[in-house]
Amino acid sequence: MDVMEKTFAANMETIPDIVGFISENASSMGVHPKRVMHLELAVEEAAVNICSYAYEIPPGEVTIRISREAEVVRIELSDTGVPFDPLAADAPDIKSELENREVGGLGIFLIRRMLDEVHYSRSGDRNILSLAVRYGEK
Amino acid sequence: MNVKTQETNGFWVVRLEGRLDIGNAAQFEKACLEWIEAGHPRLVLDFGGLEYISSAGLRSILAATKKVKPLNGSLSLCSLSGLVEEVITISGFDNILTVYADVAQATAGEEK
Numbered sequence: 001m002d003v004m005e006k007t008f009a010a011n012m013e014t015i016p017d018i019v020g021f022i023s024e025n026a027s028s029m030g031v032h033p034k035r036v037m038h039l040e041l042a043v044e045e046a047a048v049n050i051c052s053y054a055y056e057i058p059p060g061e062v063t064i065r066i067s068r069e070a071e072v073v074r075i076e077l078s079d080t081g082v083p084f085d086p087l088a089a090d091a092p093d094i095k096s097e098l099e100n101r102e103v104g105g106l107g108i109f110l111i112r113r114m115l116d117e118v119h120y121s122r123s124g125d126r127n128i129l130s131l132a133v134r135y136g137e138k
Numbered sequence: 139m140n141v142k143t144q145e146t147n148g149f150w151v152v153r154l155e156g157r158l159d160i161g162n163a164a165q166f167e168k169a170c171l172e173w174i175e176a177g178h179p180r181l182v183l184d185f186g187g188l189e190y191i192s193s194a195g196l197r198s199i200l201a202a203t204k205k206v207k208p209l210n211g212s213l214s215l216c217s218l219s220g221l222v223e224e225v226i227t228i229s230g231f232d233n234i235l236t237v238y239a240d241v242a243q244a245t246a247g248e249e250k
Contacts, residue, residue, distance in 0.1 A: 048193075110229065113228045
């Protein structure tokens with residue numbers, strides 16, 4: 001299959017299922033195991049954000065779509081929550097000392113560093129976070 | 139995730155196997171705080187069997203590190219590989235924590 005899509009309840013308990021859905025499909029689409037791990041991490045971080053911030057009155061839903069493109073595998077997470085661009089947040093200070101360390105923002109920072117493409121858009125009433133990696137190890 | 143603990147040379151060695159993620163990080167953090175309060179403020183987290191860690195896992199490690207500091211304890215990591223090593227490096231956690239090659243080095247003494 002070139003495109004798989006599934007909608008999940010946007011709560012912390014379903015995140016392992018979301019990660020599993022991505023892992024299975026990315027593997028069968030031929031993504032290198034190392035990059036599958038990058039996708040798992042990115043999807044966990046993005047889904048945690050959505051489950052934490054998107055819905056003022058939980059539970060909402062999050063739709064996950066994975067598609068096989070020529071150069072990359074692309075994942076889109078979309079929700080109908082409040083407009084929220086996770087990429088607009090300030091990067092964390094990864095050089096700061098222990099006492100000042102905050103982990104907020106680190107998830108998005110990891111996504112940016114590990115994936116080949118990351119972008120956010122607001123389309124109608126939906127937030128769409130698009131993530132992509134190439135198939136090979138690098 | 140499987141967790142095994144062992145006392146070696148005054149260090150509390152915690153071996154993690156599997157995944158440290160949003161599903162179990164809070165539980166792991168609670169376990170760390172309990173070990174610390176039970177008199178084990180010198181923790182070595184052995185990541186030799188850990189395949190995956192997310193920012194939720196990093197948060198639990200940070201919380202434990204902040205807890206051992208006022209007790210003159212320590213928290214170090216060892217045996218990183220694969221994705222876990224990447225995450226620790228990218229996040230800069232290797233700058234705030236001591237990272238050893240293996241358990242033997244981590245439990246050899248207080249300083250690297």
